[in-house]
Amino acid sequence: MSQESQNIHFIAIGGSIMHNLAIALKKKGFNITGSDDEIFEPSRSLLQKNGLLPEKVGWDESKIHEGLDAVILGMHAREDNPELKKAQELGVKIYSFPDYIYEQSIDKQRIVIAGSHGKTTITSIIMHVLKYHNKKFDYAVGARIAGFEEMVQLSDAPIIIIEGDEYLSSPIDRTPKFLKYHHHIGLISGVWWDHINVFPTEEEYVKQFDLFADATPKAGSLIYSDDDSLGTVIGQKGREDVNEIPYKTHPHSIEDGVTYLTHGNETIPVKLFGKHNLQNISGAMAVLKRIGITDDMFYMAIQSFSGADKRLELIGENNGMAIYKDYAHAPSKVKATTLAVKEQYPARDLVACLELHTFSSLNKDFIDQYKGTMKYANVPIVFYSPSTLEKKQLDPISKDDIKKSFGEANLNVFDDRDEMIEFLKQQNWRNKNLLLMTSGTFNGLDYHSLPELLK
CATH class of the missing domain: 3.90.190.20 (Mur ligase, C-terminal domain)
Known part of the structure; x- marks a missing residue:
């Protein structure tokens, strides 16, 4: 898709990640419209602040016309959505959220963080460390992070950090989101059955992570938690020409309610705590090593990371x-x-x-x-x-x-x-x-x- 100004309409613009993408694209100079049948806080206030809050609640077929370059379809909409049906009839290009992110990052190095748990925190740590060291990058993450205005940024940066959700891409595309990004570096934090409405058996759920791992390209990297049994089985299959990199819980100590990372003879205080977060720290560190962040750079930055929104x-x-x-x-x-x-x-x-x-x-x-x-x-x-x-x-x-x-x-x-x-x-x-x-x-x-x- 052309990077020049586009006319884009969002169906279900009030979604937590959808409204962030809408704001990011408006800041790029795109012409954005949107609809939704319910919009809650903080989406409502943020859309209003950026001049994107729909004038009325509900679907409006008149917003769909041949002058649109694209429609982005949120998961909250249904297959029989009137705006969606009209877009299909007119032949307007329809994207799911992950499809659109991929189109906007096709020339970037794509780093995708997947897993049943921990993916938001790992993605957030990577973003925090890169920002701390003034590295240029784009991102799409599922929670608010201190120091970042939005949860999505799209620019001319050479890399993009994406939180890879295993849930469906859209109401008309049952492909897991994380398979749409075509990662160069992928991480699996752990696998534990979830989303029974989409994956009725544990076997079917686990299969999606196998597919994600198998999608790692030659010369790409697959990073996985060696402390997670299913993640380990998936991660160490010996895929040809793929760097398979395990990580474990970071060595640490706890004194007077404060967690310290152990690095040689050094102890580094951090604001995160819990075994799962110490695994998340190691996972983020393994990813960052692949893109030029040294151990010393990591430990310098991680001390000021306060965690993703709503996580402990x-x-x-x-x-x-x-x-x-x-x-x-x-x-x-x-x-x-x-x-x-x-x-x-x-x-x-x-x-x-x-x-x-x-x-x-x-x-x-x-x-x-x-x-x-x-x-x-x-x-x-x-x-x-x-x-x-x-x-x-x-x-x-x-x-x-x-x-x-x-x-x-x-x-x-x-x-x-x-x-x-x-x-x-x-x-x-x-x-x-x-x-x-x-x-x-x-x-x-x-x-x-x-x-x-x-x-």
Whole structure:
């Protein structure tokens, strides 16, 4: 596609990554329009700030015309979307998000970070280190990162760092996104079955990562976690003329609640913690070595990395207790995050609250995957909303179903947010931490009021 000014329309412009791409293209001088049937914060404010918020909510076929150079189709839209149908009828070029990113980066070195967990953090670390050393690069990442205005940047930079999601490319293209980018350097952080609505069996899910690894070109690099069993099986197949590079948990120590990386005789303090993040650090370091970042350059930069948005975010502290919030929702993420907080504060009890919010987590055929994932919590709590089940058109699930699936005798299950809050208020918070894990909101819970509420 020509890099000259284009007329581009976004179907489902309110998506978390879609609105960032729209803003990035407007900043390049492209003419951008968009539609959506629902736009939430922070997308709404950011679109409005950049003059891209649709005048009205809903789909508008009149926005689709022959003067468009392209339509970018978001995953939130449906196959029968009226704007999509008109674009098809007119023969306007239709791109999925990953297709368009590839078209805009076809002449760049493409680095794609994949995995069931850790990919956002690894991508964020790479971006932080490159920016710290004033390297020129483009990116597409699934979370907000300190120091970066948007989650997408497209310029004349020679390389692009892409967080590679295994989910579908668009409503009319069931190809996993990460297969669309055609990486030169690929990383697999770990593989644990997820997205049961798209990949109904673990075998089918794992196959997508095999395909990603197999797509590594000759003279390309495939980097994988040697601490992940499935990732290791996929990564060490001995593909011809491919550099297969394993990485392990970075050597470290923990003193007074601070994690230090061990490098020879040096100890380097970092703001991240937990075994999974120490693996993420090693993975990012392995990628950066392939593009000219030395060990000394890495350790200099990593000390100021504060983490990606919503990943082990410290909400507040008081009287010897800390409250953390994390995006963890899939089984592997829940287990890794609870272990991370427990190991960082071994002398404190851990109250861990998980909201079941995704299609997979609320599906009776998948929920057994959570067995044992809360074992590091002294007080494990699961919250779910019956209205979310109804909205996702899933079969009802009971508290007993959840207790049986998690396999924790002392598991506390709530389907009412206020009852859960009352339970938390009744706890003795001396020498005890609270961890909140969700891809949702616990039905609108005000997280920042908790430090005062739980004194």
